[in-house]
Amino acid sequence: SAVISQKPSRDICQRGTSLTIQCQVDSQVTMMFWYRQQPGQSLTLIATANQGSEATYESGFVIDKFPISRPNLTFSTLTVSNMSPEDSSIYLCSVAVTEEAFFGQGTRLTVV
């Protein structure tokens, strides 16, 4: 299994600013995933972060808007840049251990 610590748990931000979300895992993992859950919606994968290489972004998500760092096998950050109210969502970090995915508690972001 894996225990994921994500912070902040929630934040209220002004439009035009940026927020960096941190994700710490209690074991070394090859891939870490960042998902977005917009209000009342399902989870959508933003990108996959591998240590030592650039993140792979899903269609509709770009590095300039959601830069990701992966400095080691237990840590990753996701930055939401130049925020607008449409970025108000829950952002979740996830890892896969064997065949199972584990999720952090999420970061509830409100942009005003």
Added chain:
Amino acid sequence: AQSVTQLDSQVPVFEEAPVELRCNYSSSVSVYLFWYVQYPNQGLQLLLKYLSGSTLVESINGFEAEFNKSQTSFHLRKPSVHISDTAEYFCAVRGGYNKLIFGAGTRLAVHP
């Protein structure tokens, strides 16, 4: 490409009644299927999973799901629901590189 369809966005049911939450998938590779539950204002928790072997899988709290390859379905069932089962339920299929593709979710509302 993999995809997941949850046919019901909301399912209202009375306490102690049976319930079925429907999920259909599309996958061109080996199928790994999951049901996740999200209680109000909480993170995502794995409810049960199908990886291989027996097509009927069970959770510790009385839910079960059956993998049906011919119908490409993985419906979730419980013979008698409790108020505490009120939550959002997400069906997911594992895609390439261990990422998860989620359905839109089904909101189960259990009424007394």
